[in-house]
């Protein structure tokens with residue numbers, strides 16, 4: 001465990017920028033593990049944890065991933081790129097059973113556990129938009145990883161600029177996987193990006209119903 005000071009989460013949230021460029025400095029395994037663990041702690045629908053992550057560190061593999069990502073240089077520059085995926089069939093292939101097993105172990109009420117399998121399977125079989133469901137879960141884990149990296153003093157860059165089919169090919173992903181986003185982690189090269197600003201609360205937050213401004 002290093003003795004470096006961690007950034008408070010509030011500061012990490014405030015200061016985080018999507019870094020445009022990285023200097024290639026390595027991320028030690030111990031930190032990478034904490035970043036990944038933070039994501040795996042995220043909440044998910046019925047605790048089904050449909051996320052899957054491919055950690056790309058090998059330079060040749062990062063070069064190939066860059067080619068699948070509209071040639072974005074940071075994919076190759078950052079020493080670690082976390083490819084955040086979801087497995088839409090995970091729940092059918094053992095995740096639901098495993099989640100209920102862990103739940104029972106942790107104290108899930110027995111009357112809930114008995115009904116859960118049918119209720120959950122029915123819910124998931126009838127999702128109007130399975131990809132939306134999947135990415136909702138994946139991006140929560142992704143965000144936890146991004147913020148943990150910032151807390152540990154790293155710079156990050158989230159990316160959706162990639163070609164699904166090409167990333168599948170480079171990473172040899174199964175067909176049931178869908179790639180939600182890429183996260184570059186490392187140290188930025190030079191100055192951080194400008195602050196692009198954020199819309200005000202009066203535009204984006206309502207009090208109780210649409211259109212009513214929230215006054216705090």
Ligand SMILES: Cc1cc2nc3c(=O)[nH]c(=O)nc-3n(C[C@H](O)[C@H](O)[C@H](O)COP(=O)(O)O)c2cc1C
Pocket residue numbers: 016017018019072158159160161162181193194195196
């Ligand atoms: C889901 C997502 C996908 C993004 N994809 C890309 C991308 O492919 N390439 C890129 O340069 N920036 C990408 N960005 C970064 C955004 O442009 C950036 O977050 C936004 O401009 C706000 O800037 P800030 O994060 O520095 O505050 C992405 C951000 C998010 C959240």
